[in-house]
Amino acid sequence: MYSFNSLFTILCFPFLLLSIFAHESYTHRARGPCKEMVFYFHDIIYNGENYKNATSAIVGAPEWGNRTIMSSPNNFGDLIVFDDPITIDNNLHSPSIGRAQGMYFYDQKDIFSSWLGFSFVFNNSDYKGSLNFAGHDPLMNKTRDISIIGGTGDFFMARGIATLRTDAFEGSVYFRLHVHVKLYECWKLL
Amino acid sequence: MYSFNSLFTILCFPFLLLSIFAHESYTHRARGPCKEMVFYFHDIIYNGENYKNATSAIVGAPEWGNRTIMSSPNNFGDLIVFDDPITIDNNLHSPSIGRAQGMYFYDQKDIFSSWLGFSFVFNNSDYKGSLNFAGHDPLMNKTRDISIIGGTGDFFMARGIATLRTDAFEGSVYFRLHVHVKLYECWKLL
Amino acid sequence: MYSFNSLFTILCFPFLLLSIFAHESYTHRARGPCKEMVFYFHDIIYNGENYKNATSAIVGAPEWGNRTIMSSPNNFGDLIVFDDPITIDNNLHSPSIGRAQGMYFYDQKDIFSSWLGFSFVFNNSDYKGSLNFAGHDPLMNKTRDISIIGGTGDFFMARGIATLRTDAFEGSVYFRLHVHVKLYECWKLL
Numbered sequence: 349m350y351s352f353n354s355l356f357t358i359l360c361f362p363f364l365l366l367s368i369f370a371h372e373s374y375t376h377r378a379r380g381p382c383k384e385m386v387f388y389f390h391d392i393i394y395n396g397e398n399y400k401n402a403t404s405a406i407v408g409a410p411e412w413g414n415r416t417i418m419s420s421p422n423n424f425g426d427l428i429v430f431d432d433p434i435t436i437d438n439n440l441h442s443p444s445i446g447r448a449q450g451m452y453f454y455d456q457k458d459i460f461s462s463w464l465g466f467s468f469v470f471n472n473s474d475y476k477g478s479l480n481f482a483g484h485d486p487l488m489n490k491t492r493d494i495s496i497i498g499g500t501g502d503f504f505m506a507r508g509i510a511t512l513r514t515d516a517f518e519g520s521v522y523f524r525l526h527v528h529v530k531l532y533e534c535w536k537l538l
Numbered sequence: 539m540y541s542f543n544s545l546f547t548i549l550c551f552p553f554l555l556l557s558i559f560a561h562e563s564y565t566h567r568a569r570g571p572c573k574e575m576v577f578y579f580h581d582i583i584y585n586g587e588n589y590k591n592a593t594s595a596i597v598g599a600p601e602w603g604n605r606t607i608m609s610s611p612n613n614f615g616d617l618i619v620f621d622d623p624i625t626i627d628n629n630l631h632s633p634s635i636g637r638a639q640g641m642y643f644y645d646q647k648d649i650f651s652s653w654l655g656f657s658f659v660f661n662n663s664d665y666k667g668s669l670n671f672a673g674h675d676p677l678m679n680k681t682r683d684i685s686i687i688g689g690t691g692d693f694f695m696a697r698g699i700a701t702l703r704t705d706a707f708e709g710s711v712y713f714r715l716h717v718h719v720k721l722y723e724c725w726k727l728l
Numbered sequence: 729m730y731s732f733n734s735l736f737t738i739l740c741f742p743f744l745l746l747s748i749f750a751h752e753s754y755t756h757r758a759r760g761p762c763k764e765m766v767f768y769f770h771d772i773i774y775n776g777e778n779y780k781n782a783t784s785a786i787v788g789a790p791e792w793g794n795r796t797i798m799s800s801p802n803n804f805g806d807l808i809v810f811d812d813p814i815t816i817d818n819n820l821h822s823p824s825i826g827r828a829q830g831m832y833f834y835d836q837k838d839i840f841s842s843w844l845g846f847s848f849v850f851n852n853s854d855y856k857g858s859l860n861f862a863g864h865d866p867l868m869n870k871t872r873d874i875s876i877i878g879g880t881g882d883f884f885m886a887r888g889i890a891t892l893r894t895d896a897f898e899g900s901v902y903f904r905l906h907v908h909v910k911l912y913e914c915w916k917l918l
Contacts, residue, residue, distance in 0.1 A: 375762060375914055375915075375916070376885070376913065376914070376915045376916070377915070377916045377917075377918050378885070378915060378916070378917050378918065379918050382565060394600065394601070396601065399602075403647075405600040405601065405614070405615045406600070406601070407598035407599055407600050407603075407615045407616070407617055407643070407788075408597075408598040408617065408787035408788040408807060408809075409787055410774065410785040410786070410787050410795060410809075411774070411776065411785065411786070411794075411795035411796050412779075413787075414601075415600060415601035416601050424785070424809070424811070425785045425787045425809045426787070427598060427617070427787055427788065427807075427809070427831075429598075429600075429614070429615045429617065429643050429644075429645050430645065431614070431645050431646045431647060431651075447646075449645040449646060449651065449653060449674060450645060450653050450674075451617075451643060451645070451653065453787070453809050453831060454809075455809050455810065455811050455829040455830060455831070456811045456827075456829060457783075457811060461811075461829065463829060463830050463831065463845070463846065463847065465653070465655060465672065465845060466653070467653065467673055467674035469674050469676070478673060478674045478683075480672050480673040480674065480684075480685045480687070482672060482687075482845065482860050482862060482877060482878065483847055483858065483860040483878065483880070484829060484830075484847035484849050484858045484860065484880075486849070492880075493858075493880035493881070494860075494880070495860045495877060495878025495879065495880065496878070497672060497685060497687045497860070497862075497877045497878050498672065498673065498685025498686070498687050498697065498699075499685065500673070500674075500682075500683035500684070500685065500699060501683070504699070505566070505568075505697065505698070505699070505722055505723070507878065507885065508885070509878075509880060509884070509885070532885055532915070532917075533566065533885070534565060534566070535566045535567070535568060535722070536566070536567045536568070537567075537568050537722075538567050538568065538569045572755060584790065584791070586791065589792075595790040595791065595804070595805045596790070596791070597788035597789055597790050597793075597805045597806070597807055597833070598787075598788040598807065604791075605790060605791035606791055617788060617807075619788075619790075619804070619805045619807065619833050619834075619835050620835065621804070621835050621836045621837060621841075637836075639835040639836060639841065639843060639864060640835060640843050640864075641807075641833060641835070641843065655843070655845060655862065656843070657843065657863055657864035659864050659866070668863060668864045668873075670862050670863040670864065670874075670875045670877070672862060672877075687862060687875060687877045688862065688863065688875025688876070688877050688887070688889075689875065690863070690864075690872075690873035690874070690875065690889060691873070694889070695756070695758070695887065695888070695889070695912055695913070723756065724755055724756070725755075725756045725757070725758060725912070726755075726756070726757045726758070727757075727758050727912075728757050728758065728759050
């Protein structure tokens, strides 16, 4: 028994010490997400004639724009507030399992590009709580990542990345995003 | 050899513990906050006639709204920039110990709900620095949580949750929020 | 005495590991940044006559303001969307190595102060990915810190602080910021 303990100590310590020196206290290595989820959300932009169905509206625009038609070129400067249904599949008319609520604005003159600040809000039997997102969305790229900067309820203190893919785009009135949520930092409150 | 082994064990324990810590980088268990604070802040919305007292103003609105009256229904699409005094008690006229500065916008058509992006800014003998907040605020709920996504100065790199409670609400001109700040991630710069 | 040491090792290991894990999970001590970078970015605000050169535009303003002249006093309530070139040196005409894209708004009536939500977007041989920023910017201070709340690509899950310094300010049309990025939380996806 003594020699086993001794061997363990002698063999394992240098190894573990080395790993300490390799990882500084602020360096994190993630093997994969601690939680993954996939959703769709659906945005119908108010164009002056679709008030009833619209889930979003332009609330800010540059001097050369207005609040019923996207500004030209590339919607630059248009700021949109949205309250979009989240669904499990790609059907707008499927039962919504939550809401995507927040804003986006177009922030590039020479190409379509936007910046998002919004939340996924859940209050169903699977999930209760919110995930908060912020970041750059270069929407002409097939997929792009934005930051998940925090969460509440079931997603208390969560951080991660969401991979966005535009799943449908119909003129300037409807689009549908496929969202792959990948949390790399999960918390439990004991 | 025995005493060498003993010494080695005693000296290396803390390192071993630390190395474990570095490996499980994305899983966190919190027993409670590393820092808690309670404040009130006071918002007086510009309505076209109260410029001198107003601490906030509508700066964006949907096509059917304007910048002196909240849009109907449920203020949807109104974006407000604010510079509100923070007090220790619920009295608007108490000395302010900091400012809550940022924006909120109403993001739901069928109920009052908002999204916040703002900072608490302190420069007094107790606290110097800022805390940055972002997230969904379903303001009809008695209490609701938003994310604390970062901080500077005394709150360097802080993360946590703030529990909001509407402490008073007078028409569409004045409201007062009770804010319970709970930081679960605190940092020290050595 | 040997058996005491042996027992201590065997019994206390799991105990101490667990307690560290539960208690210290939210306390971080940083010796210094895991990554530092220095950049400049350049903002040319649309004033009604410089459409071609402008990199930003007012898209929201209080009732007493408009979208071609900053509101008075202290630009309070003006919300600006920007798409600014990032350069290595302080020359606007140097090759840009990325874009700073997002928004800022002025949020104080009695002094110049703003709030920023934006990204640094890189797609060059050195860096691919984005850094997302949010926070209070008291721009009359010589230097001030804002939060880096997340990142993607080469900056996957990064957090930190950026120290801003106004390097030039020409009327209300051009300013140049010196940005010292200091990441204190770096991640690698294995």
